Amino acid sequence: MKITTIQRYAVALLLMISGDRLMAQEPGFMQYNADPLNISPALAGRYDTDFRVMVNARSQWLGKSSTYNTRQVSVDAKMFEFDETNYFGIGGMFISDKAMDGLYKSNYYSLNGSYHFALDANGSGVGLGIGVVGNNTRVDFSGLSFDQQLGSSGFDMTLASGEMSMRNGTSHVSATAGVMYTYESDYIYFDAGISGYRFINFQRSFYSDPKQTIAPRYSAHAYLSMTLSDRLSLQASAMQMIIQRQSITMAGGMLGIILAEQSTSPIQMLHLGAHYRSTGILAPTVGYTFGNIDLGLSSDVALSTKTSGSLVNRAIELTMSYNLFSSNFRRKVGRYHNPY
Secondary structure: OOOOHHHHHHHHHHHHHHHOOOOOOOOOOOHHHHHHHHHHHHHHOOOOOOOEEEEEEEEEEEEEOOOEEEEEEEEEEEEOOOOOOOOOEEEEEEEEEEEEHHOOOEEEEEEEEEEEOOOOOOOOEEEEEEEEEEEEEEEHHOOOOHHHHHEOOOOOOOOOOOOOOOOOOOEEHHHHHEEEEEOOOOOOEEEEEEEEEEOEEEOOOOOOOOOOOOOEEEEEEEEEEEEEEOOOEEEEEEEEEEEEOOOEEEEEEEEEEEOOOOOOOOOOOEEEEEEOOOOEEEEEEEEEEEEEEEEEEEOEEEEEEEEEEEEEOEEEEEEEEEOOEEEEEEEEOOOOOOOO
């Protein structure tokens, strides 16, 4: 496998980021509403569906020949329903990050449980969630070359790299918890909550350095869905993530247009909007709903024109969810595409 200079420097950057307490390598998506189990365990099973499968894919270009790919699969469902508004939810998530043609791999997983109890007949209430989260990060150093291995005939991988001894992997297991409040009516849905991941600092270093740890991540999130007319609905959302002294703000808005009513055929809707990230990224987003299937496509646009040599930061993201509804489900006006 031929590794370019850009790829070697990018892997070195990933190694430094993996060891420091930085936000940069937190797995996530610009369409963060389609990634609920990575926001809070209290969102497990929280939706009008009885069962849901979500698939997310993001490809980010770090340079001309270097990509950072994130893939996710999550499943959640309602369990042990006492009635329409009081129930237990359960969910599981797996995220895979890969860079440099797979030389850098980082896998994340979680298993979450939640309990939702109503405060009124409409279903407004409180949700509590807990879960187990883990990570395993590995780097295939055998596929990397360094300046000390450069000879007259090219890179000789049998020569010593000149780098200090490094482990090829790190892993940790920790806990997550979250709480949220929900308000529901026939025309409005709103929720807001807080959550935490990795409540204990874990060592995460390829150099066996005990000073390099991965710190807890705390999040605050809010979501609003409301009816504008018989054909139009609006979604607005925001999230704040904090790790140590660093924070990232995300916000988004989507306008939903009904193309076909559910009474005559599977509901069809077009969604138009954008998501913003405080790192200077805007992602125009288009979505489509057909019956039980929701699709979303976005592409990052850098709001700053500054570049660093040959390094660029572009990304495209695709999300898909499949939902199963109970036999007595009645879709509320304005609740066509509630991602929770």
